[in-house]
Structures are given as structure tokens and as C-alpha cells.
Amino acid sequence: MPAALQTEKLCKSFGALTVADNIDFRLEPGARHALIGPNGAGKTTFVNMLTGVLAPTSGKILLDGEEITRTNQAARVRRGLGRTFQITTLFRNLPVLDNVALSIAERTGVARRMWRSASSHKDIIEEAGNLLAALGLADEAAAAAQDLPYGKQRLLEIAVTLGLKPRVLLLDEPAAGVPSHDSGLVLRQLEKLSSDIAVLIIEHDMDLVFRFASRITVLVQGQVLVEGTPAEIAADRRVRDVYLGEGHG
């Protein structure tokens, strides 16, 4: 069975600076996988290559066994690769419901329609409503996205991505900027995600990582340092030295 998402010898350099160095990575179908590493390890560059924002210098990216290295961002999304952003990326002035409806309309092909009114597409609106309800945002459907508290904006961003029914979901620091009493809110929703979706989470909040992920990859200076179960990672000396050492003194 091919990996949900896989990279082979993925490299990226900006001039003399190498930010991704021969990264071999496998995300299994339905996996709960975390990517961690100290600041500047190249996590965001890696995600940007996976999603098609940046072109790799060399190497391959495969989605469900098919090469997507040169496929553009929108086409990767249509093939089932959804992502959320480290910095909240929403339609801030639009209603919460419209944020989700826009993504569902793209997935279903409704977005091309020019004649019937958007608000008469009850199926889209109903699906958006259900998705919001599932993430506990039903009461805020009519509010402007920018008026939501930050934790809920992070959830809305996940809802927008789930509207695409991705098979692979990349979560770039879903709890970044969320006050610690709300990060549980995000985690609870993440735990409810369908097991059909392979999830790769990039996160600084170690609590969240160790509770959510069943596999962890540690990236240091653009290279994979080690990969294993949370217990293996927690026990690994090298990881303690380069990474956990930072936070735990």
C-alpha cells in the first residue's frame, strides 16, 4: 500500500543555505504523525514544498503513490491534500459560514456557476452548517470570521480545510497563538477527525504533540534526526540534547 504522502530525497537550498537536506519521509494512510524540531529546522519550508508553495531543488513528492512534485498548489488540493496555515488565513470580513461554503463549493465544482444565486445552493449551506456544528462553531455561523476569538478562528481554519474532504491533512501549528486554556479545545476537535484522513501536524506545543501523535519525526537543520513513537522520541538522547533540552532546561 503506498504511503498517503511521501518524499524521496527532498532538498531545498536558497543559495548556499540548505534548508531541506535529503528528507525521506512517509505519512501512512490514516496516520497521526507529528513533525517537530527547533526553530529554523526547516519545518515550514518542508510543508511549503509538500503543498506546492515552494518548488524543491531536487527530490520527489508522492501523494498516494503518484508523483506531485511539479503539480501546482490548487491541483494538489483537488487531489486530496489539505492544509492549514501557521498564521490564520481566513476570509476575515466574510461570515464564518461563507468561509466554509467557499471551500465546499470549490470541491464540488459549484464555484464555477455564474447564474443561480449562491444562497440558493442549500446543499452547500447545509454541509457548511454541519461542518461548523461538528467543530462547535454553529452559533457563530453568521459572525464575521475576524470577530471570533482566536481559538475559534483556528478551528474555523480547520473547518475550511475539512470542507475540501482531504485524504491528507497538514496542520501547520494549529494551536499557535491559542491561549493555553483553549488549546484543549483544538486538541479535542483534532481527536475527532475521521481515521480516513492521514494527519501531519507541525506543532511547538509538546503537550499537544505527545497526546495527539502516534508517530513523531524530528527535523534538525533540514535533516531528519530520528523518527519513532512518542515514547521512543521522549527517550532519545539526541532529541533531548538538540530539542527538548531547549524547553526543559
Add this chain to the structure above:
Amino acid sequence: MSGYTAATRIRWTEWLPWIAALAFFFLMPEYLSLGARILIFILFALSLDLILGYAGIVTLGHSAFFGLGAYTAGIVSAKLGVQDNFLQLIAAAGAAAALGAATGAIILRTRALTLLMLTLAITAILLEIANKWSSVTGGADGLSGVTVAPILGLFKFDIFNRTAFLYGLGVLFVAWWVVRRIIYSPFGAVLTGIRENRARMHAVGAPVYGRMVLIYAISATIAGIAGALLTQVNQFVGLNVLGLEPSGDILVMLILGGVGRLYGAFVGPVIYLIAQDWLAKQYPEYWYFGVGALLIAVVLFAPGGILGLADQVRDKCLRLFKPRSSAKASAR
């Protein structure tokens, strides 16, 4: 506001412009020439609003399509002998659509200042072609000899501009209805999404570039029809339909009325052209000063245009007189 949560039924206030136009027709017959001109610029502003107000594409070259439409209608009439008004409109619309699609496909890969300069360059090139290719365009003298057969074989263009006004009103009505449908459609919601956050649109898998080229071509088509109307009403085409000046004028009109609002495109040209007409009579030498002062006042005190200001005033009044119902209205 368009989108999935918008009420799309036509509200009674949306009939007001049409009632006002008909009232104008009967009450002020001596101003129908100005009236027809206003209708044409409303149509032109409406086309600009589609790309600027909804998709967020900034342009200083929208006159390229207006001017190409004007010249196409003029040339097919004066040089090719096509006198049917609808055939002239179709030829103009087709030419403008083709130019919109072709140039849009190239320039919409760029953004911001580069895009602005490229739009300006295209209309400047067309202006130069119209100026130099005088055997076809009439050059600096303009293109005369434009004839338009009676509309539907019944209504001749008369010296009082009655036919011109009602014909312009009819075309504008159809265009308004089409534009309104587009704005409220899922495609219209996509345009708003592109304007609000392009990175997010890419991330939901939207073919952003293709959609922008499409709306650019649609907008160009409507601008071309507006240009053709001007030719038909004036029975003449001059170089002043191309270049920076008409592009700037229409931008100013739209900003005056309110960008990104369907009816901003209606209010702006009415105020601008009436002010221009009145100021030009009162102060023939300084009328542009008055227009400039009006624009400064609007951008300083009403950044949402005159309609934005009207919304603010209405909200304030509602809050003063009916605190409860306004709270309800805003909750909806």
C-alpha cells in the same frame, strides 16, 4: 453583500434607479443628451466595479475596452456598412471580450504596480493605434459617418435623444440584471474570496488565475458594449475614449459612488457628470477644480464613497430612533 448568506431577492430600493430614470425621461426632456451619457458611464462603471470592487483587480486601463468597443461599433458602421444596432453591439462586445481575454491572460500573472502599469500601457498603445491608423479610425479628426438603423426597425434616433435615452436604459437594465446575477452567484462569491484573501483561495484549490481572466474578459465585454453605446448615441468616435483620461474618469466616478457596491456604479456617474455639466457651465475654466474638490472630500470623509456614507448615516439614524430594531438588523 453577496455570498452564501446574502438575501438575493431584489429589494424595493433596487427599483428606485429605474423609476428615477423614467421620471427623468418625462420630467426633464431637455437633458436627455446628458441623461444618455450618464447611462453609458453607469454601464462602464458597472463593468469596472466587477473587476475592481469584487475581484480586487486594480486598473488604469479600463478605457482600452470601452474605446475598442466604441471604435469597433464605429468602424463596422462607417466602414463596413453594418447599420443594425444589435450587430454593432455584438461586434463591439466580441472585440472587447477577445482583447480582455488575451491581455488578461498575460497581465493577470502580475500584481500591484506592475499590473497597474501594464493596464495603462495597453490603453496607451490602443490610443496610439487609433491616432495613427487614420484610414480606418479617422485619426485625430475622429470617425464620423456612423449610422444606426432604427432600433428594432421602429425607433429612429431623434434629435431630442428620446430614443437614445430609452435604448441606453434598456441595455443598461439587461447588463445590470446579468451583473447582479454574477455577483450573487457562487462565482461572484469566489471573486470576493480572491479579493479578501488570495492565499486562502489557492489553498482551497481554486484556479484563481483562470477565474480572474474570466471575470476580466466579462468586464471587458460590458465595457465594450458601453463604448459601442456611446458611438451609437453620438454617431461619432473620438480619441478621447482611449488612454489614461477616460480610465481615470471612470475610476473617479466609481470611487465617488462606492467601490464594491453594485449601486456605487450608479451613484458615482450621476453625481460626477451632473457636477461636471453644471460646473462647466458656471466656471468654464475651473470646472475640474470642483470635481477635484469633490473627490478629495469623498476620499477624506467617506472612504466608502457616497453610498458608504449613506449607509453610515442610515445606521446612525436607526440607532437613534429605533435602538431595538437596529440591534436586530445588525444581528442578522
